[in-house]
Amino acid sequence: MPGEAPAFFAAYQRQVEEALRRIVPPAGETVDRAMAYSLLAPSKRVRPVLTMLSAEVCGGTTQAALAAAVSLELVHTSSLILDDLPSMDDAPRRRGQPANHVEFGEAIAILAAFGLLNQAYLTIARSYPPELAAALSRLVGEAVGCDGLVAGQAADLLATDRDINFDLLERIHRGKTGALFNASAVAGAMTAQAGAEAIASLSAFARNLGLAFQIIDDLLDVEGDPAETGKAVRQDARKTTFVSFSGVAGAHQLASELCQTADRALTPFGRDADRLRQLSAFVAARNR
Amino acid sequence: MSTHQDDPRVDELRQRLRSLGYLDAGVDRFVLGPARGARRPAAIALLSSLRVGALAAAMLGPAAATGIRARLPDLVTGPRDAMVVALYLAIFFGVAAAAAAFIAGLLAPAVARRLAGTSGDRSRVVSRASGVIVTLGCLGYLTLWWRAVVADVGWAAPFWTVSALAVAVTISLVLGHAVSIMSSAVIVAAAGGHESARRASWRSSIMAAAVAFGAAALLLTVSTRSVPAVASPPLTVVSSGLRLRVIAIDGVDARLLDELTAAGRVPALAQAMRGAALRFVEVDGRDPGGSDPARAWTTIATGQPASVHGVHALETRRVAGVQGSLHADPSSFARRLRGATDLMRLTRPAVASGDERRAKTFWEVAADAGLRTVVVNWWATWPARTDAGRILSDRATLRLEQGGPLDAELAPASLYDGLRNQWSEISAAAAARAAAALGEAPAGDTRVLLERSARLDALQLTLLDRITEPGTDLSVVYLPGLDIAQHALLGESVGSASTMAERLAAIQQYYVMLDRLLASELAPREQELVVVITEPGRVAGRQGGQMSVLGNVTTAGMRDGAATSAAPTILFALGVPISRTLASRPALELFGPAFVSRYPLRAVDTYGPPSRATAPRGTRPLDQEMIDRLRSLGYVR
Numbered sequence: 001m002p003g004e005a006p007a008f009f010a011a012y013q014r015q016v017e018e019a020l021r022r023i024v025p026p027a028g029e030t031v032d033r034a035m036a037y038s039l040l041a042p043s044k045r046v047r048p049v050l051t052m053l054s055a056e057v058c059g060g061t062t063q064a065a066l067a068a069a070v071s072l073e074l075v076h077t078s079s080l081i082l083d084d085l086p087s088m089d090d091a092p093r094r095r096g097q098p099a100n101h102v103e104f105g106e107a108i109a110i111l112a113a114f115g116l117l118n119q120a121y122l123t124i125a126r127s128y129p130p131e132l133a134a135a136l137s138r139l140v141g142e143a144v145g146c147d148g149l150v151a152g153q154a155a156d157l158l159a160t161d162r163d164i165n166f167d168l169l170e171r172i173h174r175g176k177t178g179a180l181f182n183a184s185a186v187a188g189a190m191t192a193q194a195g196a197e198a199i200a201s202l203s204a205f206a207r208n209l210g211l212a213f214q215i216i217d218d219l220l221d222v223e224g225d226p227a228e229t230g231k232a233v234r235q236d237a238r239k240t241t242f243v244s245f246s247g248v249a250g251a252h253q254l255a256s257e258l259c260q261t262a263d264r265a266l267t268p269f270g271r272d273a274d275r276l277r278q279l280s281a282f283v284a285a286r287n288r
Numbered sequence: 289m290s291t292h293q294d295d296p297r298v299d300e301l302r303q304r305l306r307s308l309g310y311l312d313a314g315v316d317r318f319v320l321g322p323a324r325g326a327r328r329p330a331a332i333a334l335l336s337s338l339r340v341g342a343l344a345a346a347m348l349g350p351a352a353a354t355g356i357r358a359r360l361p362d363l364v365t366g367p368r369d370a371m372v373v374a375l376y377l378a379i380f381f382g383v384a385a386a387a388a389a390f391i392a393g394l395l396a397p398a399v400a401r402r403l404a405g406t407s408g409d410r411s412r413v414v415s416r417a418s419g420v421i422v423t424l425g426c427l428g429y430l431t432l433w434w435r436a437v438v439a440d441v442g443w444a445a446p447f448w449t450v451s452a453l454a455v456a457v458t459i460s461l462v463l464g465h466a467v468s469i470m471s472s473a474v475i476v477a478a479a480g481g482h483e484s485a486r487r488a489s490w491r492s493s494i495m496a497a498a499v500a501f502g503a504a505a506l507l508l509t510v511s512t513r514s515v516p517a518v519a520s521p522p523l524t525v526v527s528s529g530l531r532l533r534v535i536a537i538d539g540v541d542a543r544l545l546d547e548l549t550a551a552g553r554v555p556a557l558a559q560a561m562r563g564a565a566l567r568f569v570e571v572d573g574r575d576p577g578g579s580d581p582a583r584a585w586t587t588i589a590t591g592q593p594a595s596v597h598g599v600h601a602l603e604t605r606r607v608a609g610v611q612g613s614l615h616a617d618p619s620s621f622a623r624r625l626r627g628a629t630d631l632m633r634l635t636r637p638a639v640a641s642g643d644e645r646r647a648k649t650f651w652e653v654a655a656d657a658g659l660r661t662v663v664v665n666w667w668a669t670w671p672a673r674t675d676a677g678r679i680l681s682d683r684a685t686l687r688l689e690q691g692g693p694l695d696a697e698l699a700p701a702s703l704y705d706g707l708r709n710q711w712s713e714i715s716a717a718a719a720a721r722a723a724a725a726l727g728e729a730p731a732g733d734t735r736v737l738l739e740r741s742a743r744l745d746a747l748q749l750t751l752l753d754r755i756t757e758p759g760t761d762l763s764v765v766y767l768p769g770l771d772i773a774q775h776a777l778l779g780e781s782v783g784s785a786s787t788m789a790e791r792l793a794a795i796q797q798y799y800v801m802l803d804r805l806l807a808s809e810l811a812p813r814e815q816e817l818v819v820v821i822t823e824p825g826r827v828a829g830r831q832g833g834q835m836s837v838l839g840n841v842t843t844a845g846m847r848d849g850a851a852t853s854a855a856p857t858i859l860f861a862l863g864v865p866i867s868r869t870l871a872s873r874p875a876l877e878l879f880g881p882a883f884v885s886r887y888p889l890r891a892v893d894t895y896g897p898p899s900r901a902t903a904p905r906g907t908r909p910l911d912q913e914m915i916d917r918l919r920s921l922g923y924v925r
Contacts, residue, residue, distance in 0.1 A: 196332050196473045250298040261311045
């Protein structure tokens with residue numbers, strides 16, 4: 001059925017959910033509950049699954065990649081909480097429930113976001129040998145920092161209510177979505193001790209898939225059903241999106257081509273990368 | 289899907305996405321492909337540089353072969369040669385590029401560590417810088433290569449020049465990009481992290497290409513000495529009615545000839561040498577070991593130095609798998625290199641041929657002007673041209689001896705059957721003629737040597753007689769016997785003084801034999817000029833060569849001149865205009881004032897390049913037999 005996750009997905013999601021619950025239990029102080037509220041809300045877990053699949057395709061194990069995978073999900077959730085704040089996108093709903101700041105207040109939401117972010121680095125530091133931990137921390141730091149999420153969100157805020165060109169739009173999405181997609185794939189490969197060529201291939205896969213993911217996000221904002229997407233639609237009405245440049249049909253076309261390119265980047269892995277291809281197909285067909 | 293593909297907005301976005309690094313999964317993987325599984329920076333650099341080398345080989349090999357084709361047409365004679373040469377050059381450039389890329393890859397992390405900024409910034413800066421350096425280096429080299437191979441074209445052929453520069457720019461950008469990718473991967477690996485190189489925007493790429501193209505065009509412009517192409521005009525003969533017989537004698541020692549003349553032993557030659565004469569101080573780069581016959585006699589025949597006519601040495605090299613040849617550089621390094629490549633069977637010895645010649649001989653010019661010509665046994669005349677009168681090339685004797693299908697040894701091919709059928713008779717007549725001229729000769733090996741040389745000379749004269757038709761305007765024959773005999777007798781250690789004296793006596797006897805053999809040839813008939821050209825040959829001597837012109841329109845006396853004057857002087861005597869591109873002017877002082885004033889010197893801009901219309905090539909070339917023959921005569925080792 002279109003939009004349904006592949007069958008194998010559930011097992012990976014389950015591993016991620018269990019690990020997340022261990023790291024951030026849904027109990028305790030207000031800020032702990034706020035962290036768990038957003039982190040454990042229903043989610044596709046595309047990024048951590050991408051990390052684990054990347055590790056597998058490079059000859060590693062999901063177990064070894066799990067800490068890196070949940071770290072990236074922690075970072076992603078942190079970014080969502082911050083994105084939804086009134087000072088930023090001012091989004092009322094996320095992951096099928098009221099946004100964190102709506103439920104816990106703005107101050108607690110900010111603290112929860114920072115708590116999750118630091119928990120990500122802590123998880124990496126606790127889980128891997130120093131050399132790999134340092135490399136993964138650098139990877140995550142660069143994905144979050146001034147070339148990644150922060151830069152993307154800043155550019156996005158400045159672009160609100162303004163006409164922007166295609167290059168700036170790409171830069172925004174590269175920072176907000178692509179950086180973390182890329183980090184997810186590369187982190188998995190690093191936990192598997194992969195070589196440069198494998199990492200380059202997975203990076204190309206993630207780069208194209210990340211942009212496809214974002215274009216489909218834009219399309220869902222135009223075409224989606226709030227009941228299915230779990231967030232308010234027409235949120236991006238004040239923003240320039242890919243749909244603004246290409247139209248709805250053109251955006252579908254480009255997303256499809258990006259997913260095909262992502263699949264081609266997996267050629268060196270042969271059939272071993274079939275699950276990554278299914279992930280790509282899932283992204284292309286998703287409706288929420 | 290086709291509907292969206294046709295949407296100009298989508299297509300525009302697709303192109304922009306490509307320029308931003310999306311919708312492309314290929315190049316990075318190609319360059320980094322062999323490094324899959326490698327984690328150490330040096331290993332990544334080594335394995336990736338192999339792919340950079342492969343890229344360079346694939347692109348630079350064919351491009352350089354095209355340049356070689358323009359520069360050395362003798363080497364690349366057809367598509368097969370071009371492919372083999374491209375393969376050799378591809379290996380060379382591939383290895384060189386791989387080595388350069390490997391070194392760049394090793395240096396890149398060290399440079400990156402010295403820079404400030406985030407690891408991503410450092411990676412980008414250094415990898416792009418390495419790519420730019422490779423691009424500029426490659427572009428500069430290719431541009432200068434193009435300038436070198438088509439030095440006479442430049443912007444006179446704008447289409448080809450622009451095309452060549454576009455190819456150079458493309459190759460340079462691709463190689464620069466490949467090195468940039470490799471450097472980035474190595475830097476990231478050295479830093480312990482991983483980051484894929486981002487691409488420059490398409491605007492930057494196009495601007496870089498435009499700048500590179502402009503720079504290459506400027507480099508080409510400032511370094512090109514443009515020589516406008518000049519068409520060769522038709523040659524109009526103002527005939528004096530004179531016919532010319534040219535007799536070329538190799539190995540003549542002027543001082544020895546003077547002594548024999550004084551002793552009255554060579555009356556016919558003495559008569560010839562006392563005519564209107566021009567003494568050559570030097571025949572085109574004579575070295576202490578004696579002049580190279582193919583080089584020297586081609587200089588005399590073309591009126592151009594070897595740097596222009598292209599025949600540098602008798603012994604050349606053929607590259608394995610290639611039909612064309614390369615001239616053998618006499619330097620010691622080149623000799624050692626030849627030895628090594630011969631040992632590896634990459635090259636093999638070959639003999640200079642007419643294919644290497646880039647200037648017309650005087651008989652080809654005369655034939656172009658509509659005169660009837662006959663040529664026998666001149667150096668580097670194989671393969672015989674079909675549009676230059678009757679010609680028995682320097683391989684004709686060998687073919688006539690051995691029979692078999694022709695391989696352009698003579699032209700027109702219709703001569704072959706008649707000569708071949710009469711070969712026994714011709715050989716016998718030549719032997720009798722030589723024996724009669726030689727007379728009493730010393731016994732033993734020396735006699736055998738003198739007889740063999742004399743028969744060879746007599747054979748050339750007999751063949752000349754057989755193929756010369758009435759009304760021939762120009763007949764030319766080259767006699768190698770004296771040089772062969774002299775080289776055999778004096779070319780190596782001669783031992784005792786008595787042996788030296790015996791050998792000197794034998795050589796003197798050969799002069800006497802030549803005098804008798806040529807006695808009738810040296811006497812000009814009515815309306816005829818006899819031109820005798822001598823050259824010291826392979827045994828070194830301080831005296832140069834000489835050209836003597838015998839006939840009733842000449843002015844006796846010896847003058848100094850150049851060997852390159854011979855061809856224009858002969859053409860002047862025939863009434864053919866003289867090319868302004870020749871290295872020397874005709875020696876007008878050899879002719880009487882009345883003749884010169886009645887037939888003033890006329891000039892044309894150029895004779896144009898030599899014709900490539902050769903007689904049909906056969907399936908059994910005499911390459912090896914020719915080398916064996918020349919080796920037996922002491923010409924090649």
